[in-house]
Each structure stands twice: as C-alpha cells, then as structure tokens.
Amino acid sequence: MICRTILNETSYFGEGAITKIADEIKSRGLKKIMLVTDKDLLEFKVATKVCFVMDDADIAYEIYDKIKANPTIKNVTEGVEFCRDCRADAIVAVGGGSAIDTSKAVAVIIKNPEFADVRSLEGASPTKHKCLPIIAVSTTSGTAAEVTINYVITDEEKNRKFVCTDPHDIPVVAIIDPDMTASMPAKLCAATGMDALVHAIEGYITKGAWELTDMMHLKAIEIISRSLRGSVKGEPKGRADMALGQYIAGMGFSNVGLGIVHSMAHPLSAVYDTPHGVACAMLLTPVLKFNAEATGEKYRAVAKAMGVKKTKDMSIKEARKECIAAVEKLSADVGIPQKLSELGIKEKDIKFLAESAMADACTPGNPRDASLKEIENLYRSIL
Structure with a gap:
C-alpha cells in the first residue's frame, strides 16, 4: 500500500507567534493581504491583534468579516x-474552521477560476494550481484547518454540507498562538476541543490509518484528554496544550480521513445550524459502540492514551468498555449536551439526515461499513 503524507510548509507555535506573520509576508514578497475573519473576533479584539502586527510592519490589507459559523x-x-476587488495576493485567515475553510475555497477559486462554482470542488478536487498563499491563524483549538487539506462548505439551498479535499488548498503558514485562544468562551472551547478529540480518535481507527498517523493520533489523544478540562476552565497551560494537541490531530486525519461521526455531524450543522464540535461530540459515543468490533486492539490504545490505568491487563471487551467510558466522562465534564432533542432535532428529519450522512465524503473511511438503517438508528439512539 502506498501512503501519502502532506503537511503545510511552515508552522509557528507559542505565545507571540502572530508576530511572525509580518516576517512571512515580507519574506515571500507579498504586497496586499485579504484578512478573513468574523465580526465577533474583531469586536472582542482578537483579530485586531493581527491587524496591529500588520500595521506596525506597514503591510497593506483589507478586511472581509462576513464569515458565518457554518460557511456557505x-x-x-x-x-x-472581495479578493479580486482588493487585488490581494495572499490571505491571512483568523478564526476557527469557518474562517480558514472559507479562505481555502476563495484562494483555490482565485487560482483555478474554472471552479468558480464551489460545488464543483466537492470530494477530491481536480484543481491544477496551488491556491493563493494562506497564512492561517487558529483561534479555537479544535478544527486544525490550518494544517489540513480539507474544507467544508454549506449548501443552504439543499440543506447539506459538502467536503472538499485538495492538496492545493493547504495554508503555507500556520500560526498556533495560545494568546489567540485566551478569550474563547468555555462552551466554544469545549465544543472545538471535543471536535479535536474526534479527529484524533476517528483518524486512528479509520480504514486508511497507518503507523505514521497512528503516532500522531495517539499523541493528540493523550494531550487533548489531559488538557481539555483545564482549557475549558480558562487555564493558560490547558489552552496552550490544546492548541498543540488539535494541530497534531490535524496532521494525522488530514492524510487518512475520518468516519461516520463526521458524516453524521455535517447534516446536523447544515439543517439545524448545530455547532460542528457539539454535533461530533454527541455522536462519538454511539459511533464508538457501533465500530467496536471492527477496531481490533485500537480501543485499548485509546483508553491508555486517555489515562485509563492497567489497560494491558484487561480483556479486549473490558478495554473497549473503559475507552468508551473515558470518552463519555470527558464529554460530560466539559458540558456537552447528551441528547439531540436538546438541540431541537426532530424524529421526522432523521431519514434525511441519514441519507445525507450516507452521501458524505467521510463515510467510506469508517472502520465498519454502515447501512442507511444503521445510521438512522445511531441518530435515534441519542435523540
């Protein structure tokens, strides 16, 4: 089997890492920046930290701040x-997956105008040219969009999300600066952090997983499991460790894919505007139970990475049970809702949700093949 690995060119980690943005822009000979973010990050003086860096370096930029939580x-x-009108030769994306995903789509289309209809980029995108340079600044410690080759866009007309996968869309520079996550609200921190855990676990058990990505995913599970609770409480070390853990998970899953947790979460966001991380966190336990028999010894390794003691002395059945229990405990501890009905999801929509999940690009990677009926039952199990 041939295993492909694609990573971004350059990453900066640590407090104050955003100061490197000016150096990267100037060393690459870039002249005009499109800053992509959302109004909240500007209002709460998060994105403005990046503006100050560019102002101090006398870098020209214009701000596009119309990003939605589930970009359309x-x-x-x-x-x-906007990018064409301001004649930008690079994008600085400041935010979570929404800002960075939108930036990827924009940057790809600018350099590949024959794909002006972003729907044509769904799946393995057949672009020929590398996208406009992107410097991605993560503010949520969850999506790892700054290091992945994926982006997800919502088609509001059809009530669906679609996944685009393209090596040409990966940001050239990733900035992982814990200072940028300091003001993140606890609920958002919990949701994005659990999304990162799902990335790591699904990436570890997906059909495409192999030794290199296993190493990344297990380390990510370890870091996230020990850090998320503190991060939700606002502890600086927890925030810093989560910024690293989610990035490591992104390096892994970007190269091997995900599974039906993500397939099932995407339509929940498209139909109900459910926060992606919340949807993933709620679906993780039932999907882990569904996949258990198809994962060999992997749940034992996940349990150990999550801090469960004496896993080597357990039977495989016990190890799987302890793995799932550890996931449930972490999810509950950080305040993730337990029932889909709490979010307004209705029984009448389950068939449509399941059909959308079956058509999702993440479904083939699941370690156990799932039927339409089985996916319907998974939704119902936490309704």
Missing part, C-alpha cells in the same frame, strides 16, 4: 469577489 456558498462567492 454565498460566503465563498462574496469572498472571491
């Missing part, structure tokens, strides 16, 4: 027009 085709179309 309209966001992308408007972003492309």
